[in-house]
Amino acid sequence: MNGVDLKDALVAIVGAEHVDPTVDDYLTDVTENPPGKADFVVRPGTADEVQAVMRLAHERSLAVTPIVAGYNVAGIAIPRAGGLVLDLTRMDRIVDIDHDAMYVVVEPGVTFGQLKAHLDEHAPDLVYTYPFAPPSTSVVANALLDGLNNLSMRHGAMGQWINGVEAVLHDGTLVRTGSGAVVGSWFGRAPLPDLTGLFVSTQGTTGVVTRAALQLQPKPALRRRWFAFAFSLDGAYEAMRQLARTGSFDDVGLMTWPAGKMLFGATRDLVRDDDEPLAFLFVDITAATAPELDARVALGRRILEDCGIESIFHVEHLVHLVPRYAKLAELPTTLDFLLEFPGGGLTWVGSYGPGGRWLEGAEAGMAAMEAHGFPPFVVARPMSGGHYFVLRFVACFDKGDAAEVTRVRALMGELADLVLEHDYVPYKASADAARRILARAHPGFVDLFTRVRDLLDPDRRMNPGRW
Ligand SMILES: Cc1cc2nc3c(=O)[nH]c(=O)nc-3n(C[C@H](O)[C@H](O)[C@H](O)COP(=O)(O)OP(=O)(O)OC[C@H]3O[C@@H](n4cnc5c(N)ncnc54)[C@H](O)[C@@H]3O)c2cc1C
Structure with a gap:
């Protein structure tokens, strides 16, 4: 197929309606990452078609960037080196x-x-x-x-x-x-x-x-969800730690106060009043029988109270009083209100790391966010039974405001370094965070990873610009 025009060659594989030279929608995402470039969007419908597209890309040394919804919040589906965007939404079986x-x-x-x-x-x-x-x-x-x-x-x-x-x-x-x-x-x-x-x-x-x-x-037969209000970060951490270690709870997580304000539609100039909780915890409790649920509820309540957390609400009651909480009550819970911020910018540094350094890292990151003029929005969760924790700093911004984009970029770089300094490793690393990770990695890690990539992508055409 070498002599054939690229578009014709792609059309021969996936059909004319699935090859698109209009690539603009794929060149940016919600984050601060700069726009990319691409030649064609291709939408294969089967693995055979993916194989044929990849063979063609191989013959012609084209970059290939896969994408589905593009909501990774790290800029990592933005095509960096032209070539093909491989939109996989049709492969939905x-x-x-x-x-x-x-x-x-x-x-x-x-x-x-x-x-x-x-x-x-x-x-x-x-x-x-x-x-x-x-x-x-x-x-x-x-x-x-x-x-x-x-x-x-x-x-x-x-x-x-x-x-x-x-x-x-x-x-x-x-x-x-x-x-x-x-x-x-x-x-x-x-x-x-x-x-x-x-x-x-x-x-x-x-x-x-x-x-x-x-x-x-x-799927468990019975389920209950609580919200609990925490007035200190160390109490909240201790509650997450203890709840996770019992193995009796499905989920425990934390969001700091800006999340609550934004849920109710606030956007800028967020201020926490002294009598407002610093963070709220959500706790999911499930069981096969009523006595099992009762025992877990009693255990959870005791742990929260021991950690100084006494404001505990059944989510149904809270939703009854304040319907907007329904957003957080239903399962799956989605935080799509984050995408409603004026100017449409959403970014974060999310990381996994040891519980022992969570508190120090959270406090340092919150201070960094405030120093850059952003509210201290943290999301956390114990992972894998408490073996490690999530530490994520979330920032919404106006994509149309160049000064704000510069500010958020500086903040994200600083936060990526900050979490690494606290033994946390960014997940879904942006190109910038990936550079910072590799700069600190053991040379043996970098060497092995380079060899793997040399084997699986010798020309660096696969989602170029990552890692
Ligand atoms: C408001 C909001 C809340 C979120 N909350 C969470 C959360 O709680 N937990 C969480 O984990 N994530 C969360 N995310 C991030 C993200 O949306 C999810 O992880 C999501 O499932 C990623 O799917 P996507 O279709 O957006 O992936 P995309 O952005 O399309 O792709 C993600 C990456 O995978 C690559 N890729 C895609 N498909 C393939 C493939 N088939 N083979 C190889 N590589 C591929 C892409 O090139 C890209 O690098 C959230 C995002 C938003 C906007």
């Missing part, structure tokens, strides 16, 4: 559900909203886990990014939920990882060499995932 081994096999275009509706109808005894992200975002992209969802306190970052993948490499080769590469069931990653990790947190630089097998969880 839910391929298989194994009710016994509790996993689902999905294509990358499957969204959280779609998966929830499908499970509610076809597997009501099972659930997946949901981020605060809009329902239009990709379940597979979230897992590949090592995201953090509402069952991550129990079961860890989303990369750990992947039992295996099917992926297309830079030259069009189709590969498989996990048990599904060997036997007829995608039940897990053990006991094989763990090649799935090659595609986790690598941001599309190692291959385009065309299918992933993702763990499901049993």
